[in-house]
Amino acid sequence: MSIPEIILAIIAIVVGAVIGYVLHKSVYERKLDAAHETAQGILADAKKQAETDN
Numbered sequence: 001m002s003i004p005e006i007i008l009a010i011i012a013i014v015v016g017a018v019i020g021y022v023l024h025k026s027v028y029e030r031k032l033d034a035a036h037e038t039a040q041g042i043l044a045d046a047k048k049q050a051e052t053d054n
Contacts, residue, residue, distance in 0.1 A: 001009075
């Protein structure tokens with residue numbers, strides 16, 4: 001391999017790693033938000049049920 005090919009390979013690896021990190025973070029944040037919304041819904045339902053049971 002020549003020097004320009006090695007440099008290009010290193011750049012491609014770095015760009016791929018950055019894109020992978022950003023995509024992973026985005027998916028993680030969406031899942032976390034969905035879990036938070038689900039938890040809020042469960043708490044709201046529990047509070048309603050607790051109020052009607054009394």
